[in-house]
Amino acid sequence: MLENKLSELYQKIVSKVNDIIPVKWNNVILGANIDDYDNGVVYFFFDTLENKGSYIYNANISDIFNIDDNIYTNEHNELFFLVRDLQKVFIEYGQELWYMLIMNFNYKGNLEVSYEYIDWYEGGFDSGAIVNFFKAKYLGVKFESKSVLEEIERMKEYADDLEKFENTKHMLVEKVILEIKKYLGDIEYEKIVFDGVLINGVEGINFYITLKETDNKYFSFNEVVKMKNSTDEEVVILKEALYDIIDELRNLYVNNDREEWFSIMISDESEIGVDWEFTYSNWYQLKYNTEDINNYFKYVYLDIQPQDNEKKELILKMKKHEDET
Known part of the structure; x- marks a missing residue:
């Protein structure tokens, strides 16, 4: 059954994130963008019970917590493969192909999952731009860099144009x-x-x-x-x-x-x-x-x-x- 497979993979993703984070965490917001060719990026931000609302980017885990880069990379690759498997389940069951996964979960076991259908890579945006857009949209990060702000604005315009295209279609x-x-x-x-x-x-x-x-x-x-x-x-x-x-x-x-x-x-x-x-x-x-x-x-x-x-x-x-x- 589709729902059972999805539930199983959601739990595996949560478990893998838990393995990657070396401290007790409070809340995690995960984003993943996968294109038609199995390329993409998986990233997440977490805070702790002691410092709620102050989110740490997963890419900084090795430096902040003195984790061996090879160990971290292997764990993160396994996380990517789980997300890719999740997308393949949608394909297997003939569901609409998504390009972005958003998971929001906390240490109490609460989990919210949503999907978006914009292929940012097809629009010419790279992984760095995608992560910045995610930070602005889901974490409320206010960027000061003019180039980053301009790119975020281009992504918003691209999303608006795509929505108009889809609605007309x-x-x-x-x-x-x-x-x-x-x-x-x-x-x-x-x-x-x-x-x-x-x-x-x-x-x-x-x-x-x-x-x-x-x-x-x-x-x-x-x-x-x-x-x-x-x-x-x-x-x-x-x-x-x-x-x-x-x-x-x-x-x-x-x-x-x-x-x-x-x-x-x-x-x-x-x-x-x-x-x-x-x-x-x-x-x-x-x-x-x-x-x-x-x-x-x-x-x-x-x-x-x-x-x-x-x-x-x-x-x-x-x-x-x-x-x-």
Whole structure:
């Protein structure tokens, strides 16, 4: 179970911090930043019962308490590995990837854990800047250095810009689902799975739905059109509206110097909510046709396999390419 694994690792992290601190401590505030490549920094600050509120930085432990540097480094490396293991548990269970861990705990056993999702390294900030930002935000440290203050301000601006980007992204993804819901009208669906390929105009726009009490059978866009007896004009209007939304979404990525993607899957399921995933392979440039792309989408996202072995092999080849992209 996820919760059990997390609880176990939290306790191991607390225990390792306790091993590192050579005196009786009162409270610990720990921060950890790990990127997509297992690089990062783990740091913590602690005070003592005799001197509450006067926090000691873990990097100063060796000097203050005359601890052998090699012993301290080995213990700190073990702490880093525990935090990295914690992040891997999130990946293993399909949870949203976090980039920053904050743990606040005291000698009485009280523990608070939170996560943040800003990858400061991707923003060009180094470990020193990250620790300074943490000190200012969580310990209330007032810096006097102009360069440090300017860097903290840049980090705040970066966080604000990232929040705007994320909010706009979520809004556009939700807008796709709302547009499809509006078209479906009174059709009671169980799940919507949208497929948007931005290379072949509105022909790359497609979606599938499952209906309640239909044993998870997927109905294609064309089948839904027949259900609703829609006119060609109504279909074109819907496809153009959906295309415009995902085109705006891709422009959002391009304008914010994000990795370019070529198609998107968006799903909306009654008990799960909205989810999405990008595909980064330019299938048309790789000489795959529309049928190949549709078969790939149905295989990956709908678990529908073609009967033809040659088509299966082609799909597996496409999947391998996307996994390596």
